[in-house]
Amino acid sequence: MAAMDLGITDTLAPLLKDVRAMVRDEIAPLDAEYLAEVPKGDRWAFTPRQTEILEGLKSKARSRGLWNFWLTDSDRGRGLTTVEYAYLAEEMGRSHLAAEVFNCNAPDTGNMEVFERYGTDEMKARWLEPLLNGEIRSAYLMTEPDVASSDATNISLSCVRDGDDYVLNGEKWWATGSGDPRCAVYIVMVKTGGDDQPKHKRHSMIVVPADAPGIEKLRPMTVYGHDDAPHGHYHIRFTDVRVPAENMLLGEGRGFEIAQGRLGPGRIHHCMRALGQAELALELLVDRAEVREAFGKPLSQLGDMYDQIANSRMEIEQARLLCLKAAWMMDQGDARAAAPWISQVKVVAPLVALEVTDRAVQVHGAAGISQDTPLARQWTNLRTLRLADGPDAVHRRQVARAELKKRGRNTA
Template sequence: MDFEYSPRVRELQARLLKFFDEHIYPNEKVYENEVAQNRRNGDAFIPTGIIEELKVKARAAGLWNLFLPHSPRAPEGLSNLEYAPLCEIMGRVPWAPEVFNCAAPDTGNMETIERYGTEAHKDKWLAPLLKGEIRSAFLMTEPAVASSDATNIECSIRREGDEYVINGRKWWSSGANDPRCKLYIVMGKTNPEAGKHQQQSMILVPADAKGVTVMRHLPVFGYDDAPHGHAEVDLKDVRVPASNILLGEGRGFEIAQGRLGPGRIHHCMRSIGVAERAIELMCKRLSSRVAFGKPVSAQSVWHERIADARCMIDQARLLVLRAAYMMDTVGNKVAKQEIALIKVVVPNMTLQVLDWAIQAHGAGGVSNDFPLAKLWAGQRTLRLADGPDEVHRNAIAKLELARHVPRPGAEVEMPVTRGS
C-alpha cells in the first residue's frame, strides 16, 4: 500500500490550507456572531451569509465537490484515498465542509443518488445538490425503536397505484431544520413479510410534500448546531410518485451498505482534522501559560500527553488511509472490517485528544471562548452516529473469529445502523 499523496493531491492540499488561512479561520467569529444574531432575532436556522460568500470563493478556487469519486457529473471528484487528506483539513472547523459542498449528509445523499438513482432523479435532485443550490437530509433513525438494528425500522412505505404512501416518525435527521433542505432520502418498510433484509426500501421525498412536519430541533449537549441542526420529522400519509423509489422495493439495505461506508470514512477523515486542531490549540495554550514559576508546557505530565496524542493521531490516520485504499481497490463490502475499525478507533482517539486539550485550557476549555467544548460534543455523537461502537466492535469480532474459526456459509454483514 502506497499512501504517498499524488502531486495533484499535494497541490490541492496547499490550496485548501491557503484558503483556510485566508478565509476560514479569520471568519470563525464572523460565523458564530451571525448565528448568534439570528438566534437572538428568533430564528437560528437562517442560512449564514458568510458561508454563501465563501462558497463562491471556494468554487472559483477549484475546491468544490471533491468528495464524489469517478462521477461524470463531478469530474473534479477524487478517490477515497485522494480525498482523505483534504477532508481532514476541512474537519478542522465544523462548518467548513459546507463551504466546499462537502458537508454531510449531502455528501452521502449525493453519492446515493449518483449510484442508485435514475437519470430523472439526478436531473431533478443531484444537479442542484452538486451546485450547492439546495440541501438534503437522510431519514433513517427512529425514536420508537433501537435503530442500532436497522431491521427494527417501522416507517411504512405502502404502494397505492402509481404512488407510495409513507407513514412514520424519524429523528436525528441532520439538516432537516435548514430552509434550504428540499429533499429527504427516507428508509422504511415496503414489505414487512419479506426476508429480514428485504423488507426495507429507500425513497426520495420532497421536503415540502404534504404530510411532512418538522416537529422540533434536537440539541446536542445543549448545542443546537444551527443553522444545520438535527430534527425530529413526522411523515403522515405522505404521497410521492412510485418512480421516486431507489432501485426498487426491498433494496434499502443494499443501498444503505453503499451509502454508509463512505459516510463513515468521511466522518473519520474529518475527525482526524479535529484531533489535529486540538493538539495545535493544546500546544499553543500550554506554551503561553505560566504556573508554579514555569511554562505549563514544561511540566512532564504534558510531555506525556502531547506525545501520546501525536502517536494516537498518526496511528488513526494510517488506519483511515488503509480503509480508503481498500474501499478504492476492493470495494466497500470487502473493506467492511477496515471501515468498522476506524469507526471505533477514530472518534475515541479524537475525544481523548480533545479532553487533554480542554484540560490544558483550564476553565476556558469548557467555555465557548474556544472551539474545544463544541468540538467535543460533536465528536461524542460519532460514537453513536452511523452505528454505535458496540455494533462495530461486534462486527469486527465476528470477522476476526471467522478468519480463525471459519464456519461454512457464514458471512458477516457490515452493520446498517445510524444510532440508537
C-alpha cells in the first residue's frame, strides 16, 4: 500500500491561501445580504442584487483560477487529489455562497462527474460545458415519496422504451436545486428492468431536460419550515415525459454502477464542508464565551465550558483525519475498498459538526437560534445532512457489513 500522505502539498498551499482569503474577505461578508434578498418578490427568481453578488464573485474566482477544483480525476481540472480538494472544501463550508462561487457546489459537481465519466459527446457539449462554466445548474432525482429511498433498489419511477424514445411516469421529491431558474437538466434514477432481473440491474439513469413536456413542479419541500429558495428541493411529477433513447446513460440496468461513481466523492465534499462549519461554530462559541458575562464571570468560566471547548476541538480533529483518510482511500482508485471509509465519515462528520454547532447555539442564548448568526441556518443544514446522500443508519450498515465480511461472515 502507498504511503499515506494527508498533508498540505506544494500544489495545494497557494490555492488554499487564496481560497481561504477569498471566503473570509469577499464571500462570507456577502452571505447575509444575499440571503436577505430572497423574500423580495418572486422567491424562485434571482433579484438583480443577488445576481450581481453571485455572478460578481464567480467571475472574480474564475479570473483568479479558483474554479472547478473538484475535477480531481480528470485532465480538465486542476489535477488535485481528493485529499487536496478536501482541504479546499472545508474552507468553502464556512460560507453559504462559497461552494457555488468556485463552481464546486452540490448537486452540480456530482452531476458534472456523471457527464464527464459516462456522458456522450453530445451530452458533454449540451450539458457539461455550460455546467463547467457555471452558466446553468442541474438536479439529481432519485428519492421518491412512496418508497423507502434509502434502499435505492425500491426506486420505481417507470421508464419504458417506445420507439426511439423513453417515456417516464412517476414522482420524485427532494430534488435539490430544482427550484433554481438556471436549473436546466435533471439526472433521473428510473426503473427499467422487471422483477425477474437481478436487484442491482433493474435501474438506470437518464438525462431529462428540466423543461421537457409532462414535468410538473408540484411544490417546494421545506426544511424545518424553510423552502431554501431560490435553490429549493421540489416535489416533481412526471406524466408521459418523453426523451430520446440516447439520453440513457451507459445503458439500461447500469444505474447502480453510475450511482456508486457519483456519490462517493460528493459525500467526502459534504463532510469536509461540514467540518468547515464546525470550525466556524467553534470560533463563534469561543469568541462569545469570552466576551459575554453572567454571574460575574465570562461564560467561558462557567459550567462545563472548558470541557465543551476541548471536546469540540478533539472531535473536529478526529473527524477531519477520518475524512482525509476516506479521501486518500478514494485516491487509491478502488471505489469498493474506499466505500466503508466514506460511510464512516458520512456518519461521523455531520454528527460532530451538528454537535459543535449546537453547543455554539446554546452559548449564544436566544441569539443562537436567530438570524443574527450563521448558526441556526448551519444547524438546519447539518441536520439534513444526516439524511441526504443516505441516512446514518444506511452508512452504519455498510460499515458493519464490511467488518463482518472481514471475519468471513455472509452478509447477504
